[in-house]
Amino acid sequence: EAEVAQSPRYKITEKSQAVAFWCDPISGHATLYWYRQILGQGPELLVQFQDESVVDDSQLPKDRFSAERLKGVDSTLKIQPAELGDSAMYLCASSFKGRQRNEQFFGPGTRLTVL
């Protein structure tokens, strides 16, 4: 069964360092989402792509976060410089436009710890 791939699964970094996360959605899924989930809370959307275009990045802290999906397939989320408050789970999801319920399929996540 097709899955959303994410790497790395775990990342420990020091504050002020740069980190990058990678996501490969399910083949054919045009919509890709990056979420941040702080421990004990629900996922919060950071950025949403439709193919290679950003359709929503209203909650992305653009002074330090950037995201790209150059060829409309896989995507990279970067944080530079990382801050202590960035410690969280970063979830990637994809969905296929055209399915009635348009459910999101999630990857395993990247758990980031900033020291």
Added chain:
Amino acid sequence: AQKITQTQPGMFVQEKEAVTLDCTYDTSDPSYGLFWYKQPSSGEMIFLIYQGSYDQQNATEGRYSLNFQKARKSANLVISASQLGDSAMYFCAMREYTSGTYKYIFGTGTRLKVLA
């Protein structure tokens, strides 16, 4: 105002018993969708069940059913015959169509603990 509200931070249920997890929502989109996801301690989000706003019948998926009360804007998840493996965080989410695209909003979650 919160678009998705889960008022139960934590719930306990005895193994083999049924449990209901509450979710209320708020939207002006007439064609919305409601989802429930399970998140074990490992972190992945597992899709459980979906209810469309125009669906006439309550959704069911195995031991999961959704008690959809449209007028009250509630979409409670019912887990029957609880198992130890059901212990996890459960998130209610809503999909609405705004500004030309689908948006998803998640609740704060309910932590379920199944007792042996």
